[in-house]
Amino acid sequence: MSYGLCAIAEPVPHVLHIPARHERPFRPSAHPPPGALASEIVERKGLGHPDSICDSLAEELSLRLSRHYVERFGAVLHHNVDKTLLVGGAAAPKFGGGEVLKPIEIFLAGRAALAYRGETIAIEDVAGEGTIAWLRDNLHALDPSRHVLLHCLVRPGSADLVELFERARKAGAVLANDTSCGVGFAPLSGLETVVYEVSRGLNAAEFRQQHPAAGEDTKVMGLRTDRNIRLTVACAMIGRFLDSMDDYLDMKEKLAAAARNIAAQHTSCDVAVAVNTADAPDASQIYLTVTGTSAEAGDDGEAGRGNRANGLITPFRPMTMESVAGKNPVSHVGKLYNLAAGLIAARIVAEIPEAAGAECFLLSQIGRPIKEPQLVDVGLHAEEGRVARLAPLASEIAAQELDRLDTMWRDLIEGKLAVGRWPFASSAS
Numbered sequence: 001m002s003y004g005l006c007a008i009a010e011p012v013p014h015v016l017h018i019p020a021r022h023e024r025p026f027r028p029s030a031h032p033p034p035g036a037l038a039s040e041i042v043e044r045k046g047l048g049h050p051d052s053i054c055d056s057l058a059e060e061l062s063l064r065l066s067r068h069y070v071e072r073f074g075a076v077l078h079h080n081v082d083k084t085l086l087v088g089g090a091a092a093p094k095f096g097g098g099e100v101l102k103p104i105e106i107f108l109a110g111r112a113a114l115a116y117r118g119e120t121i122a123i124e125d126v127a128g129e130g131t132i133a134w135l136r137d138n139l140h141a142l143d144p145s146r147h148v149l150l151h152c153l154v155r156p157g158s159a160d161l162v163e164l165f166e167r168a169r170k171a172g173a174v175l176a177n178d179t180s181c182g183v184g185f186a187p188l189s190g191l192e193t194v195v196y197e198v199s200r201g202l203n204a205a206e207f208r209q210q211h212p213a214a215g216e217d218t219k220v221m222g223l224r225t226d227r228n229i230r231l232t233v234a235c236a237m238i239g240r241f242l243d244s245m246d247d248y249l250d251m252k253e254k255l256a257a258a259a260r261n262i263a264a265q266h267t268s269c270d271v272a273v274a275v276n277t278a279d280a281p282d283a284s285q286i287y288l289t290v291t292g293t294s295a296e297a298g299d300d301g302e303a304g305r306g307n308r309a310n311g312l313i314t315p316f317r318p319m320t321m322e323s324v325a326g327k328n329p330v331s332h333v334g335k336l337y338n339l340a341a342g343l344i345a346a347r348i349v350a351e352i353p354e355a356a357g358a359e360c361f362l363l364s365q366i367g368r369p370i371k372e373p374q375l376v377d378v379g380l381h382a383e384e385g386r387v388a389r390l391a392p393l394a395s396e397i398a399a400q401e402l403d404r405l406d407t408m409w410r411d412l413i414e415g416k417l418a419v420g421r422w423p424f425a426s427s428a429s
Contacts, residue, residue, distance in 0.1 A: 033357050033381055034189040034316045040224045042191050043313040044199040048139055048216030048236065048293040050301025052420075053106075054084040056138070057131055058303045058326030059419060061108055061154075064130040065123075066329060066413045073116055076409055078157050078166070081110030082326030086301035089147070091290045095247070098239040098290035103149045106131065110326060111157035127152040139216050140208055141238045142291040174331050174371075174406045176364040182337025183320045184310070185359045186345035188422060191229060192312055194263045194271070195222040196422060198231060201262040202255065211258075213241035213251045215292020220259075229271045233259055236289040237276075245281055248288065252276060309338040310422045318359055324419045329409035333364035336405055337373070339417060342424055344378065344401045348394050355390060357381035360398070370405045 034040040045052045061081045069077045090102035108131070114121050128150060135144040142148070167175070188196065199220045201207060208214065215236035223230045235255055242248050256273040263271040276287045290296055304323025307313055320338065327335040341360040348358040361377040364370065378394050380387050411417040417424050 031318050031359060031379065034191065034314075037316065038226060040189065040191050040222075040316050042189075042195040042222040042316075044195050044220050044311060045306040045313070046199050046216060046218030046220070047203045048295075049219060049306060050086045050088065050217075050293065050295040050299045051303075051306030052301075053135075053139075053293070053295060054086050054301045054303040055306055055323075055325040055420060056134060057106065057108065058082050058084040058110075060130045060134045061110075061127055062326045062328060063413055064126050065112060065121075066409065068121065068126055069113070069116075070413070072119070072121075076328065076330050076413075077113035077116055079110065079112035079154075079328050080157070080326065080332060081108065081112060081154055082303055082323055083109040084303040084326065085109070086295055088295050088297055088300045091296040093239040093288040093290045093296075095239050095242050095244055095288075098288075100147045100290050100296055103147055104295045105149045105151065107151045107153055109153040110155075112154050114154070114156050123154050124152045127154065139292060140212065141215060141240070141289075142293065142296075147291055147296065173369050176333045176366050176368055176370050177328075177331045178333055178364065179366045180322055180332075180334040180337060180364050181320050182322070182333065182339070182341040182362040182364075183318050183360070184338065184341030184343070184345045185317055185357070186342065186349045187357065188312075190267050190269070191222050191224045192314060193266050194229060195220050195231070196312055197266055198222075198233075198259045198262045202233070202235065202258065207258065211251065211254060213238050213247070214255055215289055217289070217293035217295070224269070227269045229263065229267065229269050231259055231263065231271065231273045232277060233273060233275045234287065235275060236292050236294055237287055238292045239288050239290060242288075245284075245286075248286055249281065252279075307420060309335075309419050310342055310424070311420045312422070318361070329412040330406075331370060333362075333370055335419065336370060336408060337362040337364060339408065339419065339424055340401050340405060342422075344398050346423055347397045347401065348378070348380065351397065352380075352390055352393050354382050354386050355380050355394070358394070371402050373402070376402070 066076045085107040087105040089104040132144045217236035219234040221232045252275045259273045279286045309324045322334045324335045344360045345358040359379040363375040
């Protein structure tokens, strides 16, 4: 059974459900592999997209806070800093230069322990250092000191959630601090892989060094119809690296060529690429910026509005609207269950050859141990008649991943696991 991009006809997949403490018979899956469908849509917002900036800064703050708590107090304290908002500024871009007229405003909001055992936590310092470092490291034409105004609005957590967090930590059992659903699937379809890799390639440091005029604010929208892929790419071009309209149009061609070359490494389907399709060069209406991100003037951003936990937006897949960036890595199941679901699905596909694909749904209940979800629902894409035989192996993998939920925070703060990328685990881990 093929799970590839260009497979048009496939057997109807079946699904096995593995609830927390009992099993039910499988049924035909409601989610056939996207590669089996006549058409498919996949989207990825690049590193400098306003929504991606918000997700990245929220997650950076959570990770820095977690490390700060561990270094000072020996444990990650309660926090959820997942409410980042970006308000776009004003700018006057032009070839050979341009100017930011009004700075981008970034609001970091959420709840966190700001004092512990009589010691205060300088949240503004932690937030400011992390935000400036991330912006400088990832947006090469943006100067945080001149182009960004930061507001840290993190406040103490509610007494009941803080007490729940502390009670669980002292008891040695991590309790879910929300009732939430996590969803994961594997492997990526061919189109999902193409969109992910093209977006990643256009944001890569090597590409940026060769083509500094291409900003980090990219968006790749992929459409597959049978064996034909159409990629619509938006990229914020940077005026000071371009001298004329001819230079701009040439950069569009180079970007399209790079996208086609990357795509060709991951699919045998025909690929067409269109870049900045709203341009009207004769009217001097083009996607030109000062900083390489539309946040300077054209767009606002918010955490949770962009890519899902695996770095993609996949409307042909089961998804959750849960925002994962910025949630604490110890007990917030909105983050942990999305990670665990993806890890379970990925391991099933990697370790069970007969499983061409897998989907996993996890449901928590607030106050209940995170290792004891209300439901573990694992769907296996396999030939009819084989699913029941594969159930014990799939159940064992799911149980193993759930069992390590209470130590997953270490992998997150050490960078061995990360949200917003696929696979979640780094190649070095």
